[in-house]
Amino acid sequence: MSPRVRAPLLLVLVLLVSSPGPAHAEEDPVGVWPLRPEPEVVARFDPPATPYGAGHRGVDLAGTAGQRVHAALPGTVRFAGRLAGRGVVVVSHGDTRTTYEPVEVSVEVGEDVARGAPIGSLELVGSHCFPRACLHWGWLRGETYLDPLRLVGRGPVRLLPLWREVPVRAPGPWAPSSVRLGLSRL
Numbered sequence: 001m002s003p004r005v006r007a008p009l010l011l012v013l014v015l016l017v018s019s020p021g022p023a024h025a026e027e028d029p030v031g032v033w034p035l036r037p038e039p040e041v042v043a044r045f046d047p048p049a050t051p052y053g054a055g056h057r058g059v060d061l062a063g064t065a066g067q068r069v070h071a072a073l074p075g076t077v078r079f080a081g082r083l084a085g086r087g088v089v090v091v092s093h094g095d096t097r098t099t100y101e102p103v104e105v106s107v108e109v110g111e112d113v114a115r116g117a118p119i120g121s122l123e124l125v126g127s128h129c130f131p132r133a134c135l136h137w138g139w140l141r142g143e144t145y146l147d148p149l150r151l152v153g154r155g156p157v158r159l160l161p162l163w164r165e166v167p168v169r170a171p172g173p174w175a176p177s178s179v180r181l182g183l184s185r186l
Ligand SMILES: [Zn+2]
Pocket: 043, 056, 058, 059, 060, 128, 135, 136, 137
């Protein structure tokens, strides 16, 4: 991307981040990476078109077996145990929840956790990247899967026309990729 194109895009991003008003309440919560240091994203979010459709209902973060896993947001542990042979932790945050797997859990259901609190350690069994270890990190509102990278400012960014005073939600977070732009590509 040429510098001439990049400058207006950055301006739009700055306006989005700094714009006050009604749109502010809909901004994503600010979370932390579940792995430290900041992990490599080895598989991106690819939401299914239908509830049982193919896709990737989260992102995969490269890690090492035994590495500590942290809660991305403050919340309450809703599930901590084994599902289909792999350890899973689910933390609720108001109307959304984050999921972490495969994890050897170190928390209990009902426990309140702070942002960044340890919730377990990364397992190899059940890895989406087997034989490599990686953390599958999910984010849901109800039954709708969201891109967890939004919690760390790496999700799709809506590009809005500069002449609008109030950002509009359309075309929504799952607009065609032509109108989405990952921050990492800047
Ligand atoms: Zn995965």
